[in-house]
Amino acid sequence: MTMAMASMKGENVTVSAAAAPRMKKLASMLCMKGGNGDGSYLNNSQAQALHARRMLHFLEETLDAMMERSSSDKLFTAADLGCSCGSNSLFIVDVIVRRVSEAYESRGRDAPEFQVFFSDLPSNDFNTLFQLLPPLLAPVAGSLEECLAAGEGAATATRPYHAAGVPGTFYGRLFPGESIDVFTSTFSLHWLSQVPEEVGDSASPAYNGGRVFVHRATEAVAAAYKRQFQADLARFLRSRAREMKRGGAMFLACLGRSSGDPADQGGAGLLFGTHFQDAWDDLVQEGVVEGEKRDSFNIPVYAPSLQEFRDVVRADGAFAIDRLELVRGGSPLVVDRPDDAAEVGRAMANSCKAVAGVLVDAHIGERRGAQLFERLERRAARHARELVEKMHFFHVVCSLSLAP
Amino acid sequence: MTMAMASMKGENVTVSAAAAPRMKKLASMLCMKGGNGDGSYLNNSQAQALHARRMLHFLEETLDAMMERSSSDKLFTAADLGCSCGSNSLFIVDVIVRRVSEAYESRGRDAPEFQVFFSDLPSNDFNTLFQLLPPLLAPVAGSLEECLAAGEGAATATRPYHAAGVPGTFYGRLFPGESIDVFTSTFSLHWLSQVPEEVGDSASPAYNGGRVFVHRATEAVAAAYKRQFQADLARFLRSRAREMKRGGAMFLACLGRSSGDPADQGGAGLLFGTHFQDAWDDLVQEGVVEGEKRDSFNIPVYAPSLQEFRDVVRADGAFAIDRLELVRGGSPLVVDRPDDAAEVGRAMANSCKAVAGVLVDAHIGERRGAQLFERLERRAARHARELVEKMHFFHVVCSLSLAP
Numbered sequence: 012m013t014m015a016m017a018s019m020k021g022e023n024v025t026v027s028a029a030a031a032p033r034m035k036k037l038a039s040m041l042c043m044k045g046g047n048g049d050g051s052y053l054n055n056s057q058a059q060a061l062h063a064r065r066m067l068h069f070l071e072e073t074l075d076a077m078m079e080r081s082s083s084d085k086l087f088t089a090a091d092l093g094c095s096c097g098s099n100s101l102f103i104v105d106v107i108v109r110r111v112s113e114a115y116e117s118r119g120r121d122a123p124e125f126q127v128f129f130s131d132l133p134s135n136d137f138n139t140l141f142q143l144l145p146p147l148l149a150p151v152a153g154s155l156e157e158c159l160a161a162g163e164g165a166a167t168a169t170r171p172y173h174a175a176g177v178p179g180t181f182y183g184r185l186f187p188g189e190s191i192d193v194f195t196s197t198f199s200l201h202w203l204s205q206v207p208e209e210v211g212d213s214a215s216p217a218y219n220g221g222r223v224f225v226h227r228a229t230e231a232v233a234a235a236y237k238r239q240f241q242a243d244l245a246r247f248l249r250s251r252a253r254e255m256k257r258g259g260a261m262f263l264a265c266l267g268r269s270s271g272d273p274a275d276q277g278g279a280g281l282l283f284g285t286h287f288q289d290a291w292d293d294l295v296q297e298g299v300v301e302g303e304k305r306d307s308f309n310i311p312v313y314a315p316s317l318q319e320f321r322d323v324v325r326a327d328g329a330f331a332i333d334r335l336e337l338v339r340g341g342s343p344l345v346v347d348r349p350d351d352a353a354e355v356g357r358a359m360a361n362s363c364k365a366v367a368g369v370l371v372d373a374h375i376g377e378r379r380g381a382q383l384f385e386r387l388e389r390r391a392a393r394h395a396r397e398l399v400e401k402m403h404f405f406h407v408v409c410s411l412s413l414a415p
Numbered sequence: 416m417t418m419a420m421a422s423m424k425g426e427n428v429t430v431s432a433a434a435a436p437r438m439k440k441l442a443s444m445l446c447m448k449g450g451n452g453d454g455s456y457l458n459n460s461q462a463q464a465l466h467a468r469r470m471l472h473f474l475e476e477t478l479d480a481m482m483e484r485s486s487s488d489k490l491f492t493a494a495d496l497g498c499s500c501g502s503n504s505l506f507i508v509d510v511i512v513r514r515v516s517e518a519y520e521s522r523g524r525d526a527p528e529f530q531v532f533f534s535d536l537p538s539n540d541f542n543t544l545f546q547l548l549p550p551l552l553a554p555v556a557g558s559l560e561e562c563l564a565a566g567e568g569a570a571t572a573t574r575p576y577h578a579a580g581v582p583g584t585f586y587g588r589l590f591p592g593e594s595i596d597v598f599t600s601t602f603s604l605h606w607l608s609q610v611p612e613e614v615g616d617s618a619s620p621a622y623n624g625g626r627v628f629v630h631r632a633t634e635a636v637a638a639a640y641k642r643q644f645q646a647d648l649a650r651f652l653r654s655r656a657r658e659m660k661r662g663g664a665m666f667l668a669c670l671g672r673s674s675g676d677p678a679d680q681g682g683a684g685l686l687f688g689t690h691f692q693d694a695w696d697d698l699v700q701e702g703v704v705e706g707e708k709r710d711s712f713n714i715p716v717y718a719p720s721l722q723e724f725r726d727v728v729r730a731d732g733a734f735a736i737d738r739l740e741l742v743r744g745g746s747p748l749v750v751d752r753p754d755d756a757a758e759v760g761r762a763m764a765n766s767c768k769a770v771a772g773v774l775v776d777a778h779i780g781e782r783r784g785a786q787l788f789e790r791l792e793r794r795a796a797r798h799a800r801e802l803v804e805k806m807h808f809f810h811v812v813c814s815l816s817l818a819p
Contacts, residue, residue, distance in 0.1 A: 086591045124591045126590075126591050128579060133548065137545060137580060138541055141541060141580075141582035142537055144582060147587065147588060173581075173590055174581070174582065174583075175532060175579040175581045176541060176545075176581075177577075177580075178545035178548060178578065179578075184551060184577070186530075187577055
């Protein structure tokens with residue numbers, strides 16, 4: 012089981028803060044198999060598998076509760092928000108289709124037709140996603156059940172659902188009113204819709220001069236990031252509440268943090284707020300990048316605490332919280348030999364690049380971007396042992412249903 | 416008003432017969448404006464504009480008749496099949512949304528929410544299409560009407576509908592049952608799902624040895640092409656009948672021919688069955704391409720007669736024919752100076768390349784493909800006057816509704 016960050020860059024990516032490739036973590040773990048054997052990775056892969064199974068269990072629990080509540084329509088619609096280019100999204104959709112079909116079957120009803128929407132920003136590489144889709148299962152009577160009964164192999168060889176791609180931001184409306192039975196969004200909601208304006212405004216007390224992320228920033232900066240996250244999540248919930256069918260459900264997972272302090276971003280802080288920060292400072296001191304250039308760069312990511320997340324859901328009021336937990340996840344660093352400092356350094360640079368490379372290149376160009384990640388690699392290698400020990404993510408995992 | 420073929424090649428095109436870029440004609444005329452003044456094009460642009468307006472009128476008539484029949488739901492769904500990378504499709508969708516909104520308004524009802532599906536093969540460049548989409552109009556009460564009232568400029572600046580891309584072949588199922596109000600497909604249905612098998616089988620009496628298109632081919636070849644077209648259209652209609660909502664409608668336009676003889680393909684015949692054919696023969700005689708290589712290449716396009724089209728719709732039986740006409744269209748050749756033989760030759764080669772270039776390159780490679788189109792350009796230049804006079808398309812235009 013690999014710990015890889017699954018973010019991919021499309022060929023035609025239009026660069027903007029909101030268009031950055033998504034951080035993907037659990038989802039990629041969930042659908043990857045094999046690897047180089049137990050203990051070959053930085054963290055214990057068995058512990059990882061446990062976490063992954065636990066989160067998958069949450070999703071299934073969400074679906075089961077929904078099937079208890081809802082009537083059995085002839086059409087079941089699902090939407091995965093922040094689908095990226097695909098394989099993780101396809102795995103989650105397979106879980107949904109299988110579980111819902113089983114629920115229909117256990118009530119002695121014919122399985123519904125499924126329609127699945129894969130949504131992401133217009134800059135996402137939908138072409139790759141669409142070419143990953145297996146061919147549609149011929150809608151012959153009984154064949155859906157046969158396919159599901161045949162297990163995973165068959166389920167990925169054909170596709171027992173109608174598929175569609177939906178370009179747009181999930182911080183606004185994406186679907187007609189009351190049209191979706193189940194929403195999922197895994198590892199996208201920690202991406203803010205934008206860097207908070209005050210944070211880039213040198214006249215503001217929340218100006219994040221000198222720093223490139225909220226981690227270890229001032230109280231005013233931290234408050235601005237928190238406000239942005241909560242405003243974005245509120246807009247997300249307001250749109251979904253309009254789009255969800257009566258009896259529908261939503262499964263959300265995103266980066267989270269265990270600390271109450273917004274300026275202590277945990278794993279995300281270690282990723283963007285320490286050696287990555289120092290690498291920027293290196294470039295400024297070497298005269299490669301001007302100080303103002305660094306000051307105007309900020310990573311639009313925020314790992315919320317459970318409380319911050321819960322407050323937004325409650326204030327919105329449209330959804331009941333069926334489950335809300337902070338789950339300890341793994342490390343984004345993929346290494347075969349955790350004792351090899353050079354390899355750890357490379358893994359750290361690669362992880363950062365996979366997530367923030369597009370943003371960095373758009374801000375200072377590819378050439379200086381490459382220099383930045385070289386500095387990062389060198390610095391991370393010098394702190395390899397500490398990174399191996401301390402680098403891991405927490406995830407907010409949340410199951411919601413429309414409040415009665 | 417330009418006569419350009421609007422086919423575009425996506426960057427990640429997976430080549431297969433069915434994945435060839437679509438022939439686009441009317442749709443591009445409909446949404447193009449300006450040009451280099453009256454009479455600057457090969458054909459009289461005013462006559463073209465008349466044809467275009469007439470076909471647009473058919474679409475509006477189809478919509479009006481549908482609005483008479485159907486109840487006013489809160490959600491109106493449209494699907495454009497064979498959307499290619501977009502601008503033509505976006506224009507047609509704008510017409511639909513505007514017309515349907517006006518119909519609701521004239522009955523004193525609130526405009527519905529619109530959901531529009533853009534469908535094409537998985538190899539289509541959906542990324543380009545999605546980046547052409549204007550941003551979603553904020554669903555504020557009254558703003559849809561304001562937008563529509565503001566006319567074309569506003570309608571293209573924002574998007575008063577939810578959009579989704581659907582990858583798949585329209586010769587099979589694409590959507591859930593009874594989920595679409597109106598289908599459109601413009602200039603795609605003349606693409607066969609495949610070259611008829613017999614045509615590529617040297618042991619068959621319908622083997623098309625020596626030729627690369629059905630035009631001027633043997634009776635057996637012509638019959639095989641005709642069978643393939645009719646079988647494909649039947650599969651198209653069967654799927655749409657399942658997917659269309661009660662009271663729904665369908666507007667179809669594709670290449671057609673005025674001759675009763677399937678081996679006389681009219682404009683398509685002139686495009687693929689004369690100088691293009693001779694250019695292949697040149698390469699064979701020069702030893703650049705082996706005879707068998709040419710013999711195994713066939714263009715999977717078929718321009719049906721009205722009667723052939725009508726027979727399939729009647730045999731299927733699910734749809735009533737509200738209108739079925741053969742409309743004289745324009746020429747695919749874009750030239751500023753019709754007297755300039757070299758320019759006419761270039762235009763002919765470009766038109767052929769835009770439609771069949773991907774297929775040719777997949778069959779004999781890019782280098783020899785370029786040689787083929789060079790020969791074509793030279794030959795077409797020698798027959799420039801004849802091409803200017805005789806090259807024009809006919810279009811089958813068809814409006815269908817679910818039979819009661």
